[in-house]
Amino acid sequence: MNINLTLLGQSITFGIFVWFCMRFAWPPIKAMMAERQEAIASGLRAAQDAEERLAKAASDVDEEISQAKAEAAKIIEAARTQSAQMIDEAKNAAKEEADRILESAKSDIDQEMNRARETLRRELSGLVISGAEQVLQESIDAGKHEALLEQLAGEL
Amino acid sequence: MAGETLTTSGYIQHHLTNLTYGLNPETGEWEFAASASEAAAMGFWSINVDSMAWSIGLGAIFLLLFIKAGRSATSGQPGPFQNFIEMIIEGIEEQVLSVFDHKNDLVAPLALTIFVWVFLMNLMDLVPVDWIPELALLAGVPYMKIVPSTDPNITMAMALSVFALVIYYSIKCKGLGGFLSELSFHPFPVSKYTAPFLLPINFILELVTLIAKPVSLGLRLFGNMYAGEMIFILIAVMFSANLALAILGGALQWAWAVFHVLIITLQAFLFSVLSVVYLSQAHDADEH
Numbered sequence: 001m002n003i004n005l006t007l008l009g010q011s012i013t014f015g016i017f018v019w020f021c022m023r024f025a026w027p028p029i030k031a032m033m034a035e036r037q038e039a040i041a042s043g044l045r046a047a048q049d050a051e052e053r054l055a056k057a058a059s060d061v062d063e064e065i066s067q068a069k070a071e072a073a074k075i076i077e078a079a080r081t082q083s084a085q086m087i088d089e090a091k092n093a094a095k096e097e098a099d100r101i102l103e104s105a106k107s108d109i110d111q112e113m114n115r116a117r118e119t120l121r122r123e124l125s126g127l128v129i130s131g132a133e134q135v136l137q138e139s140i141d142a143g144k145h146e147a148l149l150e151q152l153a154g155e156l
Numbered sequence: 157m158a159g160e161t162l163t164t165s166g167y168i169q170h171h172l173t174n175l176t177y178g179l180n181p182e183t184g185e186w187e188f189a190a191s192a193s194e195a196a197a198m199g200f201w202s203i204n205v206d207s208m209a210w211s212i213g214l215g216a217i218f219l220l221l222f223i224k225a226g227r228s229a230t231s232g233q234p235g236p237f238q239n240f241i242e243m244i245i246e247g248i249e250e251q252v253l254s255v256f257d258h259k260n261d262l263v264a265p266l267a268l269t270i271f272v273w274v275f276l277m278n279l280m281d282l283v284p285v286d287w288i289p290e291l292a293l294l295a296g297v298p299y300m301k302i303v304p305s306t307d308p309n310i311t312m313a314m315a316l317s318v319f320a321l322v323i324y325y326s327i328k329c330k331g332l333g334g335f336l337s338e339l340s341f342h343p344f345p346v347s348k349y350t351a352p353f354l355l356p357i358n359f360i361l362e363l364v365t366l367i368a369k370p371v372s373l374g375l376r377l378f379g380n381m382y383a384g385e386m387i388f389i390l391i392a393v394m395f396s397a398n399l400a401l402a403i404l405g406g407a408l409q410w411a412w413a414v415f416h417v418l419i420i421t422l423q424a425f426l427f428s429v430l431s432v433v434y435l436s437q438a439h440d441a442d443e444h
Contacts, residue, residue, distance in 0.1 A: 002196050003309060006204040010313030017215045022265035028226030029245055035231035
């Protein structure tokens with residue numbers, strides 16, 4: 001417990017250590033801490049920016065969606081009127097076609113009827129002639145009576 | 157333990173004696189003092205080798221830790237070691253900023269050095285008192301005091317170094333005249349008529365105040381650590397008495413160690429903050 005040279009030795013050591021600390025230990029740690037502080041600050045700023053952009057994007061999306069909805073409604077409306085129109089047209093066309101088919105069928109039937117009538121008439125006239133032939137028991141000049149028969153058939 | 161051949165007072169004496177190297181006036185040779193009285197006889201021109209070695213070793217540990225932290229430091233995510241170092245640095249810086257509001261790059265590293273170094277020196281107090289001295293005895297070293305802050309040379313050296321800085325910055329910031337007038341015109345107001353009478357009184361009073369700073373700074377740390385070490389030694393003496401006392405001693409040692417953890421941190425902190433306060437006062441050019 002005597003005061004001796006240790007006092008001086010420790011003073012010198014103290015000075016050297018403080019100098020070392022000031023020169024080599026303190027500055028790099030402080031510099032790094034400042035760097036990190038800056039990094040964190042810029043990170044926070046970036047986060048805030050991103051948040052703002054996100055909010056903006058969300059409102060943009062909402063707008064787009066409502067626009068798209070309006071567009072879709074318009075398109076659906078147009079499609080609806082168009083389909084109604086198409087159905088009407090198809091209906092009309094079908095009706096016309098049906099009428100036409102009906103008409104042609106009618107005319108076909110008429111033709112067929114006329115043809116049948118003609119045939120019937122001829123057969124009848126044949127029958128009449130043969131009947132008459134049998135009645136008269138004699139040959140009748142077919143050529144002579146042909147015109148008469150034709151006339152008869154036309155009157156039927 | 158100290159062995160059966162030693163008396164209790166001899167045991168305590170042994171633990172409180174530094175390993176001193178110097179010129180032995182009896183033999184006329186440079187050698188290690190073989191006893192406390194021999195060490196005292198060597199006078200000023202001797203050195204406490206154990207104090208110096210432990211102090212330099214602990215200071216080197218401190219610097220290595222912090223320089224390593226600075227080398228491997230990353231501004232990204234810090235690891236636990238870096239976190240710990242940064243916590244200390246930020247704590248010190250906060251203290252310095254709250255006390256010291258001048259521009260000086262020396263003060264914060266100085267406070268850091270004092271705090272960590274003194275803390276490490278004080279921490280040696282928690283090493284059981286017999287371990288290292290007994291090992292040293294086995295190695296043929298007669299004395300080994302491992303707590304440098306129980307050596308007044310160490311604490312006073314640091315206090316006087318701080319004091320030298322205080323004087324340096326006082327003169328640098330206020331000028332020699334400013335510094336002297338600050339010492340002379342307080343605490344009694346000086347007028348033209350009272351000047352010849354009051355100036356010397358003021359000067360003497362202020363000088364005492366000034367000198368009291370490093371003395372109290374150094375002796376406070378020394379006193380606390382010396383008393384703490386002494387209590388550890390006294391508790392250790394109980395171990396050799398009988399079983400009951402030994403068990404009691406174990407409990408006491410544990411309790412005192414827990415309490416001492418607070419003391420060593422507090423003392424390291426006090427030394428560091430008071431140094432900053434004194435330096436701050438040295439910078440305050442106009443505190444009237």
